[in-house]
Amino acid sequence: MKNLFKPLLVLAILAVTFTSCMNNDDNTDFAADRLKEERQIDSLLSKQATLIESYVSSNFANPQQDTLNYPFRYLDKKVKRGFWFEIDSTVTDNSYTYGFDNSGVLRFPKVKLKYTASLLNGEIVRSDIAGSDYLLNISASNSSIVNYVWQISFFPYSIKFNGNDRIIEGLTKSGLKKGNKFKVVTPSIYAFGATSVDKIPANSPIAYEFEVLGIE
Template identity: 45%
Template sequence: MKNLIRPLIALAIVATTFTSCMDKGEDIDYEGQILAQERSIDSVLNSQRSAIQAYVAAEFTNPVTDTTSINLTRLGKKVTRGMYYEVLSEPTNSTYEYKYSGSGFVVPTVKLKYTVSTLSKTVVQSDATGGTYTLNYNNAAFSSVWLYSFYPYSISYNGNQVKIDQLGGLTKDGLKTGSKFRIISPSLWTETNSSSSTIPANQPLVYEFEVLSIE
C-alpha cells in the first residue's frame, strides 16, 4: 500500500470521475472501484486494530483516542482513523499560529527530533540530533501521520473552519516549540510516497516528535 498518501482523496477523485463519466455515458465501473477502495480501508483498519490497542495498553500512559470519522458511504458505515496519541510535554512557546492563506495552508518549517518504530520497537527512521523540515505533502518522505500530528484540527479562515486533508489534525492548537508528542497509527496513514523510504509497508507504526522550533 505504498502511495498511501491520502486514500480518502483517492476516493474523492474516483467519485468525481465516476460522476463525470456517467454524464458522458462512458461505461467505466468507478462505482466498483470506490467500493473496493472502501473495503480496503476497512480491512486494513480492522486487521491492525487489536495490535494497536494492545500496544497502547502496554506502552502509553495517557492515551487519547482519535475519534474523527471516515464515511464509507458504499459500505454504509463510519469508521475512525484508528490512531491513538499522547502529549508527552506541552509547548514551551505557544506563539506560533498555523494559518490558511486562501490558496492553501501556510507551510511551517520545523526543527525537530523524531523516531519512527515498529510495534516490536525496531527503529526504522529517526533524527536524534534535530533536523529542519518543511511540513507539506510535496515532501515525499512524509506521510499523512506527520500532518495529522502537527497541524491543528482546523484553522479559521474567513469565518470557515478549514481542515488539513479534509479530516483535520489531532489536537486543537497543533504542535509548537517544546511539544513532545507520541502517536501510533495504522499503516493507512504512515506509508510514504518515497520509493527509497525505510518505512515498512502494511505495518502500524509509532512516531515520537520533539519540536525544537517552528516558524
C-alpha cells in the first residue's frame, strides 16, 4: 500500500538532517545529529501528550485516539502521532467520494465549512463562524490556513485505486462528509510548529472544530 501524504513528523526530521548535511564538515556524525533531533521531537510529543489528554478529558464526550505510529530509526522506537478526535456521525449528503484522477493523482476537494482553532486554554486564535470555501490542497492560496491537520481530518485512512489501497493516513475510515461535525486536537508539530503566528505562540497544540457545510 502506498502512502500519499508524506508525514510531517518525518519531514521535520528530514529537513533538519538535510540542513545539517549542508552546513557541517565532512566528518560530522550525522547519525548523532539525527538521534539528537529524534530525541527533541520525541520529548516534545511526550510533553504535549499530557496537555492534550487533559484537554480531551475535559472537553470531549466520546474521544478517540489516533493509533497510527511512526518509527524513529535512531531511537529505535515507534511513537504515536498524538492526535485525539471526536466525530458527530450525522451525514446529510453522502454523495461525495474521495478518490484519484485517471493518472492516479489524489483529488483535493473544495469544502465549505465553519471552523474554530483554539489554544488548549480555550482562547480562539482563528475562526470562520459564517462558513467559507476552502481547497484542501496545502499548496493552494489558502495554505496559511489549511494544513496537514485539515487534510488528515477530512481524508479517509485509505482510498482504493485500481483495486489497491493507497494509504492517506486520515483519522477516520470514510472521511468527513456534509453534515459532519469534527473535533481534533493536534500536537504543535503538525500545525504551526516552532513558529509564532499571529496570536498563536510557538510550540502550541491546537484544538480544531469543523462543521462541514458542503464538499465537492
